Amino acid sequence: MKYDVAVIGAGMVGAAAASLLARSGFSVAVVDHQEPGPFDGSQPVGLRVSAISPGSADILSEAGSWRQVERQRHCPYRRMAVEDRDESVSLQFDAMEFGLERLGTIVENTLVQWSLWQSLLTMSAVELFCPDRVTNLEYIDGEPLISLESGTSLHCRLVVGADGANSGIRKLLGIRQDHWEYSQQGLVSVVQTSTPNSGLAWQRFLDGGPLAFLPLDDGSSSIVWSLPDAEAARMLELDEADFLEELNQAIAGGPDHWPDPVTSCGKRAAFPLTMRLSERYWANHAVLIGDAAHVVHPLAGQGVNLGLLDAAGLVEVLVAARNRQLNFAGEKTLEKYGRWRRSEAEVMARGMHGIRGIFIPGELGPLRRFGIGLISSSWTVREAFIKRATGRHRNSPALARGQALTDLLRAAPA
Numbered sequence: 420m421k422y423d424v425a426v427i428g429a430g431m432v433g434a435a436a437a438s439l440l441a442r443s444g445f446s447v448a449v450v451d452h453q454e455p456g457p458f459d460g461s462q463p464v465g466l467r468v469s470a471i472s473p474g475s476a477d478i479l480s481e482a483g484s485w486r487q488v489e490r491q492r493h494c495p496y497r498r499m500a501v502e503d504r505d506e507s508v509s510l511q512f513d514a515m516e517f518g519l520e521r522l523g524t525i526v527e528n529t530l531v532q533w534s535l536w537q538s539l540l541t542m543s544a545v546e547l548f549c550p551d552r553v554t555n556l557e558y559i560d561g562e563p564l565i566s567l568e569s570g571t572s573l574h575c576r577l578v579v580g581a582d583g584a585n586s587g588i589r590k591l592l593g594i595r596q597d598h599w600e601y602s603q604q605g606l607v608s609v610v611q612t613s614t615p616n617s618g619l620a621w622q623r624f625l626d627g628g629p630l631a632f633l634p635l636d637d638g639s640s641s642i643v644w645s646l647p648d649a650e651a652a653r654m655l656e657l658d659e660a661d662f663l664e665e666l667n668q669a670i671a672g673g674p675d676h677w678p679d680p681v682t683s684c685g686k687r688a689a690f691p692l693t694m695r696l697s698e699r700y701w702a703n704h705a706v707l708i709g710d711a712a713h714v715v716h717p718l719a720g721q722g723v724n725l726g727l728l729d730a731a732g733l734v735e736v737l738v739a740a741r742n743r744q745l746n747f748a749g750e751k752t753l754e755k756y757g758r759w760r761r762s763e764a765e766v767m768a769r770g771m772h773g774i775r776g777i778f779i780p781g782e783l784g785p786l787r788r789f790g791i792g793l794i795s796s797s798w799t800v801r802e803a804f805i806k807r808a809t810g811r812h813r814n815s816p817a818l819a820r821g822q823a824l825t826d827l828l829r830a831a832p833a
């Protein structure tokens with residue numbers, strides 16, 4: 420059988436893309452080397468959570484997953500605060516001031532993956548090849564032929580590489596990447612504070628890197644603490660009491676300051692932090708989406724959001740080409756997707772890189788204070804920031820701006 424599209428990698432981004440493509444009438448093969456485990460809300464909160472923007476929630480809704488997510492453990496947040504290491508300057512955002520119901524929702528990655536997988540299982544246009552992995556990609560009569568470890572061969576018109584930061588598809592396509600090593604790790608854990616987190620996403624820029632508290636539905640917080648490699652290794656080795664002492668020193672503040680002291684924490688783990696940007700997002704009958712295309716610093720919690728925007732953008736471009744009776748896997752279509760999404764990722768990746776840079780201790784203190792002061796006093800700048808953070812700026816795909824997939828499918832040829 421020949422498929423319209425083969426999606427390699429069914430993480431949050433690949434699975435969302437596969438579901439949207441199938442719902443748009445494309446036949447889709449999905450390959451992953453592991454099936455997501457069932458989500459069990461009676462277990463402790465997982466270590467990997469994401470701040471899902473309202474635009475991404477709309478995309479996941481069209482992909483048939485968000486209703487499932489909202490039935491399970493999730494935590495909307497309406498307030499966000501970002502402050503300098505000594506509380507001397509801070510930025511505050513409240514959903515209400517921008518006419519929003521929420522700024523985002525904290526969800527466990529495993530729940531998003533599981534709900535998308537459930538959606539894929541119900542679709543007749545989707546065939547799952549799992550567990551399996553790609554061993555080769557060649558072209559027969561100009562169209563892709565993918566070989567899998569199981570011996571299966573997949574003929575398709577378009578390959579979507581959604582196989583994460585170390586993408587094998589990107590390597591097979593020979594696409595180069597810019598790569599920045601931060602020599603930092605993101606230390607994650609779930610912590611309890613003396614008064615519960617009431618729905619605040621809080622971040623403080625410390626000498627070693629940013630420390631974030633993300634609210635969870637039971638009043639605890641998921642933390643992401645960016646630390647130099649050696650410091651992260653040391654923090655992982657500390658016993659709980661010593662770790663809490665260091666964490667409490669890092670969050671200490673004035674009388675009205677939250678987070679209140681941390682009283683206990685769960686398991687700790689650390690993930691290396693990098694920034695990667697592929698020099699292009701498309702090649703012969705193939706595109707890259709999600710972490711396969713770009714990896715950004717987690718300080719703004721935008722990695723998976725950027726990937727979901729790629730998925731929605733890809734579907735929008737392919738459907739528009741098909742509506743105009745153009746080749747959806749043709750060079751012009753793929754180039755349009757690639758140029759659009761790469762320029763968006765570049766804004767985000769370089770923005771995160773720059774923000775991280777100005778918060779590094781040193782001579783930029785006055786500049787940083789001036790910059791934050793400027794942002795906090797300008798509603799226009801704050802609104803622009805929120806539009807990007809919520810995935811709803813004017814260059815976002817239509818699905819992230821609230822348009823329904825059925826409207827895209829019905830759209831008259833331009």
Ligand SMILES: Cc1cc2nc3c(=O)[nH]c(=O)nc-3n(C[C@H](O)[C@H](O)[C@H](O)COP(=O)(O)OP(=O)(O)OC[C@H]3O[C@@H](n4cnc5c(N)ncnc54)[C@H](O)[C@@H]3O)c2cc1C
Pocket residue numbers: 427428429430431432433450451452453468469470471551552553581582583584587605606607643690691708709710711717719720721722723724725726
């Ligand atoms: C500490 C930390 C905190 C973060 N917090 C946030 C946040 O708050 N908000 C946010 O938006 N982002 C956040 N991110 C980033 C986010 O986690 C990633 O951007 C996101 O998980 C990428 O999803 P993906 O589907 O593109 O890739 P992945 O999740 O890596 O999925 C890739 C899939 O491909 C499969 N695969 C890989 N190789 C093969 C192969 N050869 N054959 C078949 N299948 C294969 C894998 O099994 C997997 O299912 C954070 C990252 C870190 C490190």
